[in-house]
Amino acid sequence: MDTVRAAAGGGAPATTISPVDGRSARWEAHREERRRALIKATRRAIHRLGADASMEDIAVTAGTSKSVFYRYFGDKSGLRQAVGAVVIRQMQHTIAAARQGASEPRTGVTAMVAAYLHMAQTSPNVYFFATNTSEGDARQSGDLSGFFDSVTEMITDPLRHLLGDPESALLDYWPAAAIGLVRTAGELWLQTPENPAKPNSQAMAEQISAWLFDGVGKLVAPALSPAQ
Known part of the structure; x- marks a missing residue:
């Protein structure tokens, strides 16, 4: 054990460096x-x-043994x-960065959804592996819940603007x-085989944002009248 004295005159030890600790x-x-x-x-x-x-x-694919x-x-x-x-931490940072660059609420929501879809699309296999909680892993469920809680918090301000009432009771559950x-539509989109009718991530994000801001009635035409 090496001891470094505070002064040449022999003061109390200032620091103790242990080889074991190193x-x-x-x-x-x-x-x-x-x-x-x-x-x-x-x-x-x-x-x-x-x-x-x-x-x-x-x-085997990683070039090592299962025991490792x-x-x-x-x-x-x-x-x-x-x-x-x-994976979840990377997605959270990317989504937060997308929100920061937005100039108004709807643009922010669209940018966040597009970032989420783009990252998931980069490797759907990794996304579904990382977010699978079917095995009942409490730790994994906690990480995933924390991720969606943070995204819910990010989306609350844009939806508060949409509702026009900062104290609206709808904010307790609408975000x-x-x-x-977003998650359900996004995961169904990820699992859809590529085909000419499948929208890209940006177009899908805009569709989801339109659903949130305008309502599904704006996406189908025409809406049925009560008489119909």
């Missing part, structure tokens, strides 16, 4: 770097193999949570309902 810090840094590398490898494997790929297939993944993530649920945390619409 090794521990280096090991933790190495472990964290290895985890990041495995998460990247997992995303590449899932992109190629699909969202339902097994741990063994992921490990178990050592760093515990099980497939832990791996899914680790990948999901990275959350809007996020549900």
Whole structure:
């Protein structure tokens, strides 16, 4: 153990440097770097193999063994949570940046939805792997819930402007309902095979925004009269 004195005259020790602590810090840094590398490898494997790929297939595609993944993530649920945390954080930052560049509420909503769809479309397999909570993983559900809560908060101001009443009771549930619409419509869109009639991400974002701001009646024509 090395002790650094505060003064040549022999004051109280100012700092104590432990070789063991130094090794521990280096090991933790190495472990964290290895985890990041495995998460990247997992995303590449899932992109190629699909969202339902097994741990063994992921490990083989990543060029390592299944035991390595178990050592760093515990099980497939832990791996899914680790990948999901990275993907969800990236989506949250991208959506927030899209909102910042908007000049008015509707433009902001459209930009956020377009950013969400574009990121999900980059790799639908990774998106569905990262957001799959069917296995009952509380950690993953918490990350995903936090993501949609933050997006709900972002969309509240534009919808408050739309409602014209900052104290409207509709704000208690309409923003959350809007996020549900965006997610459901977006995931159905992702799962639709490519065809000439399928809109691109920007066009889909504009359709969803029109639904939110204008109502579905503006998207179909003509609306039926009561007599019909």
